[in-house]
Amino acid sequence: MTAPLTTTVTVIHPQGIHLRVGKNLAFVANRFDATTTARNLTLSSPPINLKSILEIMKLQARTGHVILLSAKGSDAEQAIAALRDVLECPS
């Protein structure tokens, strides 16, 4: 069994991962087969499923928080790159 791919991203959106960013994240996560999860390392929160907008809100991610993204599955690499892009887009 292969280990999941992981990467860390610092939240840059002025209001954190608010509803609109969360919506985009979930939308992108659902385009991939890979199981994608995230943890808020700054708040030491448990992992959440990135395909669910309700779960993403539970991250309570604010500007400056560090998020650990993790993906597992055939298209894990593409998934993680796409999710990273969403998080790093400034608005």
Place this chain on the structure above:
Amino acid sequence: MKSFSGLPAAPGIAIGGITIHRSAYHLPRQEDSTTPCDPNEEWAAFLQAQEKVDAELGELCSRSTSVVAEIFSAHRMMLHDDSLSKSIHASIFENGNTAAVATHDVVEELGDLFRSFDDEYFAGRAADIIDLGQRLLVHLDAAVDPVSLNELPPDTILVAEDLRPSDLAQLSSGVVVGIALADSTPTAHSAILARSLGIPLVCALGSQVLELRPNQLAVVDGNAGELQVGRSDAGIARMKQRRSDYLETQATANDRAQQPAVTLDGLLIPVRGNVNSPQEVESAAHSGADGIGLLRTEYLFRGRSSAPSENEQREVYAKFIEQTHDHLTVRALDAGGDKPVRFLPLRHEDNPFLGLRGVRLLIEQPNLLRAQYRALQSAADEMRAATGRQVEVRFMLPMISSAEEVREVLRILGELPRGQNHIPIGIMIEVPSAALIADNLAPMVDFLSIGTNDLAQYVLATDRTNSTVARMADPLHPAVLRLIKMACDAGKAHGRPVSLCGEIAGDVAVIPLLVGLGVRELSAPLPAVPLVKQAIRTVSMDKCESLACAALACSTGQEVRALIEEQ
């Protein structure tokens, strides 16, 4: 008269009769019926309700403005969220609940979970979840909307714990004239919607307002953040007068926005704009701003893996100088633990507001400071050579707290080759220490600019984004006013211009006081510029100065407000 004070969330004054609206916080629960239900039928009922709500939300998205559509499209996504439907499925099949009870329980549980979050924004999303739950329950024949917001009497002041975005979307502005919320924050979706509808809204008033007698006459003052009840006839007449004055002043102000702001006795006070983005730079001239008094440059640095080069910055600043009327003050990068930039790996800080931010970070990374100043200098030289226009360009340092910092910055910038024109260097007065030693700092620099948002937070030890204490971060607290006065006096003694930026510069009622304290240049949020200019045109210096003397003698922010009210 009884007055409740909260936070202003949408501007304007409204007078009308109170209707208490309950339902936003919790959903009604339909008691379990005794007859056992068929889980397959219940699940089918849920799926059908889900489909109907999807159609409703789709319809709302398609006929709303973009701000509103964005909110409902997020609701639509929640509706189809796997974790929501899985929980409801489990509640039906494993616990034998009806679709209505299952939906109620799952949504309420999620709402409670969100409300328990420490973070105000995420806790506020409970209203979105409950909103969605209510929609589902309506189609499961389980929820009755207690007050249909379509059938309210004209001139209603709506009082509620909180309002759901759906509640606001169905309002027409002729019926509900003002909104007063016990809870919520100025950043909630309800506040965004109220501003877009032009309905005055005050929030964080406390739960006592829910006990008010329905139909009694009340006043919502969305500028001051107050709800008033039991005003005498004369009081109501006064508020009506104030409302029509406000509307009239607004019309006059808009007509005269492009003219300079001169006091009755002939003192010209430039009113500039605070801007955060190239779009705002473009719209500054249209708003009537006498140039840009605060260009926040953080947007140039955010979300990139390396700092923008000197050349890239030069091009940006040159464009801004070209678009600007006659003045541009550029604030150096104001980053730090609470406003991170990716290419600067910052250490974790327990208290970023008291950490490595503003000028402290620039001194640690002098290349950033040099590149920004040189870019601005070459842009100014270039534009002057090309157009011959005399645009006044200034460079401003954030978060100065000591003379050593000023000396160090001047040393770093002094080593640079001089441009054809000297770009004046000034400092923000936003840390109490800088205000207290302003007479030492003023002769070292070319100008001072008072930042009241941070100054109030630091001197009152209060975070204004924390709703439990935000009210205490009052920029009219006499302690803040005395520091503003010290900075103005220091500037005057040493012949240095003193400007003031911050939210308070957009508060029309406070302008005479600021001028009386000695502020001679203002920089306000763009939408407020026309009204601020108009406020200056109606006062004289001696009146402003006596108001300032009286305000400095007050012992509370409340007293200062009462004093301003009397004028």
